[in-house]
Amino acid sequence: QKEVEQNSGPLSVPEGAIASLNCTYSDRGSQSFFWYRQYSGKSPELIMFIYSNGDKEDGRFTAQLNKASQYVSLLIRDSQPSDSATYLCAVNMGDSGYSTLTFGKGTMLLVSP
Amino acid sequence: DGGITQSPKYLFRKEGQNVTLSCEQNLNHDAMYWYRQDPGQGLRLIYYSQIVNDFQKGDIAEGYSVSREKKESFPLTVTSAQKNPTAFYLCASVRADTGELFFGEGSRLTVL
Numbered sequence: 688q689k690e691v692e693q694n695s696g697p698l699s700v701p702e703g704a705i706a707s708l709n710c711t712y713s714d715r716g717s718q719s720f721f722w723y724r725q726y727s728g729k730s731p732e733l734i735m736f737i738y739s740n741g742d743k744e745d746g747r748f749t750a751q752l753n754k755a756s757q758y759v760s761l762l763i764r765d766s767q768p769s770d771s772a773t774y775l776c777a778v779n780m781g782d783s784g785y786s787t788l789t790f791g792k793g794t795m796l797l798v799s800p
Numbered sequence: 801d802g803g804i805t806q807s808p809k810y811l812f813r814k815e816g817q818n819v820t821l822s823c824e825q826n827l828n829h830d831a832m833y834w835y836r837q838d839p840g841q842g843l844r845l846i847y848y849s850q851i852v853n854d855f856q857k858g859d860i861a862e863g864y865s866v867s868r869e870k871k872e873s874f875p876l877t878v879t880s881a882q883k884n885p886t887a888f889y890l891c892a893s894v895r896a897d898t899g900e901l902f903f904g905e906g907s908r909l910t911v912l
Contacts, residue, residue: 695840719899730890730903731843775842779899787833787858788901790842 689714689780693791701799706763708794710776713757719779720752720759721788724772731775734761766798802827806891806904813878813885813911821876821907823891832874833901835890836860843890849874878909886911 690713700706708722719738723731737743737750737759749762759778763770773793780789804825813819825832831850835843845858849868863882868874878885888908892901 691842721900730906731901732903733900736898736900777843777901787845787848788899790835790844792840792842 689778689789691776691778691789691791693774693776693794695792696795697797698794699797699799700766702766702768704766704798706766706770706796706798708761708763708774708776708796710759710761710778710791711757712759712776712778712780712789714778714780715754715757717754717757717778717780720750721777721779722748722750722759722761723775723777724770725775725793726772734774763796766796768798768800771796771798804891804893804902804904806889806907809905809907811907811909813909815911816880818877818879819909821878821889821891821909823874823876823904824872825874825891825893825902825904826872827893827895827902828871829893829895829902830871831894831896832868833892833894834858834864834866834874834876835892837888837890846876846889885909 692711721736722734725731737752743750747764751760775793776791777788807822833848834846847866849855865877891904
């Protein structure tokens with residue numbers, strides 16, 4: 688069974704703090720990893736993706752991947768109340784862009800003013 | 801602007817009725833997907849299609865059917881055989897070079 692695990696939260700952080708969201712996956716052969724943000728009642732939107740071990744930064748967001756530990760994380764610096772949403776980790780456990788993504792259940796983030 | 805259009809956004813159905821959810825994309829993507837999301841849950845794959853006239857069952861295909869007669873269109877029918885159809889349904893297509901999924905705005909189905 689291919690699985691993606693996330694802490695459901697909620698993760699509560701004050702405005703301006705760093706929020707750290709974590710995700711583990713079961714398939715060691717997974718190739719690509721995605722973080723989506725989903726506001727209540729809306730569809731998911733891509734924040735960033737990462738393929739290689741290490742860090743990838745995009746503005747206030749940093750994705751971190753450790754394939755040996757089967758672990759991927761998302762750091763949000765200078766958290767804003769508008770970052771309050773559910774963050775979905777998704778993993779491509781196949782070998783092509785057409786392979787299906789397996790999603791975690793998401794972590795709810797609450798950023799308080 | 802390119803994107804994915806789902807309709808209707810909200811739909812109410814009586815038990816025993818079939819309903820069809822529309823999904824159209826103008827991104828020129830080959831592969832399209834249908835996911836279901838229940839409150840507090842992640843996305844679960846219903847069906848996907850990688851090319852026209854071909855589709856595969858996902859993890860929860862029972863009670864659903866699809867067709868893929870055109871590259872742009874991938875409608876989902878929720879049949880009366882689906883025991884618990886009330887959910888948020890998301891259509892997506894994939895950018896092949898990155899694997900990124902693009903989502904429509906979703907269709908919320910409620911069974912009365």
